[in-house]
Amino acid sequence: MTGHRSILFLDSRRTDDTETGERPDYFVDLNLDQIVAAVIAGHDDYGLEPLFLRPLHSADAVVYRQEVARDLEDATLFARIAAFTDAITAMRSELALSAKMRHAPQSQRWHLKAAETYVDAVTRLSGDLMEASIASRGMLSFRDHLGGYVSSPAFLELRGDVHALLETLAGTRYRMEVGGESIRVGRPEAETDYTVDVLATFERFRQGDVVGKVHRTRERSEQMGEFSMRMLRFVARLYPDTFASLAAFLASHRAFLDPTVADFDREVHFYTSYLAYVAPVREAGLAVTYPAVSAASKRVGATRSFDLALAQKLLGDGVPIVCNDISLKGKERILVVTGPNQGGKTTFARMFGQLHYLASLGLPVPGEDVRLFLFDHMYSHFEKEEDLVEGNGKLEDELVRLRDVFAEATPSSIFILNEMFTSTTVEDAVFLGTEVFQRIIALDALCVCVTFIDEFVALSPTAVSMMSGVDEDAGARRTFSIVRRPADGLAYALGIAEKHRLGYVTLKNRLTS
Amino acid sequence: MKVFLMYRDKDFDRDTPPGWTEPELMEDLELATLVAAMAGDDEFLQGVARRGLLSELGDPAAILYRQDVLRDFLARPELLADLYAIASEATVAKPWQYLSRLFRSPESTLFRSTQSLKKYVTLLPTLRQLAEQHVEGVQSEGLSRLFRVLIAELDDAYLAEVDQHLRNLDLRKAVHMSASLGDGLADTDFVLHPPRASKSRWFEWIEWLDGLRVRGDRSYIYSARSHNDRGLRDLADLREEGIALVSEAVDQASEHLLSFLQILRAELGFYVGCVALRDALVTTGNPTCFPIPAAGDATLACRGLYDPCLALTTGRAVVGNDVEARDARLIVVTGANQGGKSTFLRSVGVAQLMAQAGMFAPADALEVSPCSGLFTHFRREEDATMTSGKLDEECTRMSAIVDHLTPGALVLFNESFAATNEREGSHVSREVVLALIESGLRVVYVTHLYDLAHGLYRDRLPGTVFLRAPRNDDGTRSFRLVEGAPLPTSFGRDVYERVFGGAADKGGPAG
Known part of the structure; x- marks a missing residue:
């Protein structure tokens, strides 16, 4: 086995289950809370949220994750990984059942079932990874680890024991003769399936497909009562060796889960849950791609990007999504967005923040040709509705906060400012805003x-002006244009006919094609 | 065992979804009247009649196959009634069958389904008897094949085998089954076994007394009687598992048997409808004949072709038309309003459907080419939606029809594209008609558009027949079409005069 540690961290740091992440201040402003909540929904058992609260600061660490994510973009591999994690989930509930059972043979049987699920899942995954064309350092090293693990003597023994015991159990058939007040249990003789016999007799009448035979299982997973216990004891007496092997199996394979496999099961959810989250957005024709990241260059760009949280919501409502481009080149550092309300300004600001945050997690981001800067801190300042009524006290708080921000901010920080100082006069707002800007x-x-x-735009050559506009065409449905034409009699009716492709030539073409 | 009374080699599927043309055909040809005459208010028969009527068989052999079966039944209506009664016995659900589901216990459900299976099984000997009685008499390939199959498959040995199963599945005996250990050691993969020869009562009683004991063949007995109520309940639970297995066997056996009887019923139901329709038409004094599928692909030759729906509605003998159109892709019908043009058009459509359903036809004689699909484009009185202009609506409908057309299809036009002025309407119609007939389709076009009719007449297109609703000199209609060139005007004036009582002569509307 190799030194594989994690598919999330380049520096071999173990993701620690006790890690607690605090949500950054800008999390809610940028709607990152909505995104993360939706991404991890349904995966509560894995404690995924902390993984989404730790932006990376080195390009190599980001690229390490991007590589893994790109591997998982392959639909086949993705489906196989999903099958694996589903199996591990099933294994966990089987282990839980095993722990719950009071009757020893039952508990042993659930333990065996869990081991079977595990052995099959791990073996299949190892084979799947061998077949898959993977290129990331993270997945390659995990594949090496898994390859070593499945051929290790310990695993081979576990697998051998599981299958041998299952085979033995499959042979434990017993015959029951159930009367109104008594039951006789014994070993079966060579007997036919009578249902099949009956059906064979009536087969000649069958006209179409008739629903096939259903195999029934009787619930005995709950704690057994007196009757079930006794039945089971009868069967145990008919097959004493089988039941002894069952007890021996639990004793020799109590803990079989490999810690690295368990870590992989959790960590891979970081990628798969996010890729599943963006899948519908991609299906709607929007791009979610891997950005080029740099901790040195502040050149920023994105084509046809969008607010991911908003896009999810609009997709659900069936509303078209408006995309925007971003570009900061050379000395340009600041985007000043002005224009009428309801023009998508705030959404644009959020989008800028989201792009940088998601990129720093090593994940693909909305838009094409995306190039982003790896920040050390991000600060957001979003005017809240209630701020408007609070007056001066609020202004003071605002300034205190800004003072603290500037105390720790560095050239590598990113600022997302949305309508500063609206609670003051315009004159004050210009003055204060200019101070902040400087x-x-x-x-x-x-x-x-x-x-x-x-x-503000005029304050520095590094500032770029952008404007929101109310586009009169936006959302307007295309209509048939109405043009003036001279009234020439036939033209009208033939025009309608031709519109329906019923003119002689067109129609003949339709009928002969 | 296949019924095959509708097709030589396949089942009649009454569950096929309605074809694309069905709603229009039902409305334009007033087929509801025909279906009512075939099926009364029996919903099952209505569905069968409708599906059968719209079979649109294209192969002459398939048409003749049904005609032969129908001839047999027309000659032996009581045989058809007996067979249909048997098939219906099994398939008409009794009210208590629904009721029993409300109070479902496995045991009572099984009791009910065993009863049903027993009842279905009792029908089998009767069915064989009827087959034996009539196998020599019937002429058609379809019926004699079915009877021979029934006689062969339901022989005495087979009926005995069925009977043995019914006795084995009797609930009062112990249920014999086996199982294996599944997840959590739950019993799984239950399999039902045939009962063994039963032991004598006293022997079992001794076993109960012993409670649990090891016997020579290493089996263990648990007697719930010597334990508490809980034990009895658990035993009953397990027994239910066995009952479920028996139920499954019984249900599937019933299902197989039912599937046969249901198809039998549906296929017979079609002929029941045909016989009823023939009776109704004969009662009103109208003739029927078995149509001859024409060899060519564009033939309509008939004597006394009438609209059966009109005959059924008026309840008396109606006027039929004679047409001799061989290798004629286009029939243009012009003439007086209320001169029977639309009635004629409908009679062509209905007769075409009936002929291709393997039924008799509403005529003294009919020879007709099967078409690859029947389409109607009738002028709608009102456009309920009002979203598009009338001409636009007609064009939309036409274009949709074009999407479904195949060579050899027959399109019936009734005053189509007349929603604009005569010149424009004629022009549009002409282009459509020419494109259709030149592409291997057949068209019957009823129109009062003189410009259209005259233009087509002037062109002397080969394979075109012109029919005219004539006007007798006294102004009353004979309702019988004649062949001839289109006349320049319709006879709306006549209708006006009849309605307004000669006011037209006085040069203007009355009042």
Whole structure:
């Protein structure tokens, strides 16, 4: 076995189950809370949230994850991984049942079932990974580990024991003769399936497909009562060796789960849950791609990008999604967004923040040709509705917060500012806003600023102006154009006929093609 | 065992979804009247009649196959009634069968289903008897084949085998089954076994007294009687498992038997409808004949072809038409309003359907080419949606029809494309008609558009027949079409005069 540690971290750091992540301050402002909640929904048992709360700061660490994610983009591999994790989930509930059973043979049988599920899942995954064309360092090293593990003597012994015992159990058939008040249990003789006999007699009448035979299982997973115990004891007496092997199996294979396999099961959910989350967005024709990231260059760009949380919501409502481009080149650092309300300004600002955050997790992001900067801190400032009524007290809080922010901000920080100082007069807002701006300019940090004050653009050559507009064509349904034509009699009716492709030539073509 | 009374080599599937043309055909040809005459208010027969009527058989051999079976039944209506009664016995659900599901215990459900199976089984000897009685008399390939199959398959040995199963499946005996240990050691993979020869009562009683004991063949006996109520209940639970197995066997056996009887009933039901329709038409004094599938692909030759729906509605003998159209892709019908043009068009459509359903035809004689699909494009009185102009609506409908057309199809037009002025309407119609007939389709076009009719007449297209609703000199209609060139005007004036009592002569509307 090799030194594989994690498919999430390049530096071989184990993801620690006790890790607790605090949500960054900007999490709610950028709707990242919605995204993460939706991504991890349904995977509660894996404690995935902390994994989504740790942005990476080195390009290599990001690329390490991007490689793994790209491998998992392969639909076949994705499905196989999903089958594996489903099996591990099933195994866990089987183990839970085993622990719950008071009657020893029953508990032993559930333990065997769990081991069977595990052995099959691991063996299949190992084979699947061998077949798959994987290229990431993370998956390759896990594949090596798994290959070594499945050919290790311990695993081979486990697998051998599981299958031998299952085969023995399959032979434990018993005959029951159930009367109204008594039952006789014994070993079966060579007997036919009478249902088949009966059906054979009536087969000649069968006209179409008739529902096939259903194999019934009687629930005995709950704690057994007196009667079931006694029946089982009869069967145990008919097959004493089988029941002894069952007890021996549990004794020799009590803990069989490999810790690295268990870690993989959890960590791979980081990728698969996110890829599953963006799948419908991609199906709707929107791009979610792997960004180029750099901790050195502040050149930022994205084509046809969008707010991922909003896109999910709009897709659900069947509303078309508007995409936007971003571009900051050369010395450009600041996007000043002005324009009428309801024009998507806030969404644009969120999108900028989301892109950077998701990229720092090593995940694919909305848009094409995306190039992003790896930040050390991100700060968001979103005007809340209630701030408007609070007055001066609020303004002071706002300033205190900003002071703290600037105390720790660095040239590698990113600022997302949405309508600062709206609770003051315009004159104050210009003054205060200019102060804030000057600091950001001095830091040479990346910034998106949504504002109604267009003077800000003039503050520095590093600022770029963007405007939202109410596009009159947006959302308007295409209609048949109405043009004036001279009234020439035939043209009208023939025009309608031709519109329906019923003109002589067109119609003949339709009929002969 | 196949019924095969409708097709030589396949079952009649009354569950096929309605064809694309069905709603239009039902409405335009007023087929509901025909279906009512075939089926009364029996919903099952209505469904069968409708499906059968719209079979649209294309192969002359398939048509003749049904005609032969129908001839047999027309000659022996009481045989048809007996067979249909047997098939219906098994398939008409009794009210208590629904009721029993409400109070379902496995044992009572099994009791009911065993009763049903026994009842179905008792039908088998009767069925064989009828077959034996009539196998020599019937002429058709379909019926004699069915009878021979029944006689061969339901022989005495077979009936005895069925009887033995019924006795084995009797509930009062112990249930014999086996199982194996599944997940959590639950009993799984239950298999039912035939009962062994039973032991004498006293021997079993001794075993109960012993409770549990090891016997020579290493089997263990648990007697619930010597334990508590809980034991009895658990035993009953396990027994239910066995009962479920027996139920399954019984249900599937019933299902097999039912599937046969249901198809038998459906196929017979079609002929029941045919016989009823023939009786109704004969009662109203109208003739029927077995149509001859024409060899060519564009033939309509008939004597006394009438609309059976009109005959059924009026309840008396109606006027029929003679047409001699051989190798004629286009029949244009012009003439007086209310001169019987639409009635004629419907009679062509209904007769075409009946002929291709293997039925008799509403005529003294009929020879007709099977078509690959029948389509109607009738002018709608009202456009309920009002979203598109009338001409636009007609074009939309036409275009949809075109999407479904195949060579050899027959399209019936009734005053189509007349929603605009005569010149425009004629022009559109002409283009459509020419494109259709030149592409190997057949068209019957009823129109009052003189421009259209005259234009087509002037062209002397080969294979075109012109029919005219004539006007007798006294202004009353004979309702019988004659061959001839289109006349320049319709006879709306006549109708007007009849309605307004000669006011037209006085130069304007009355009042």
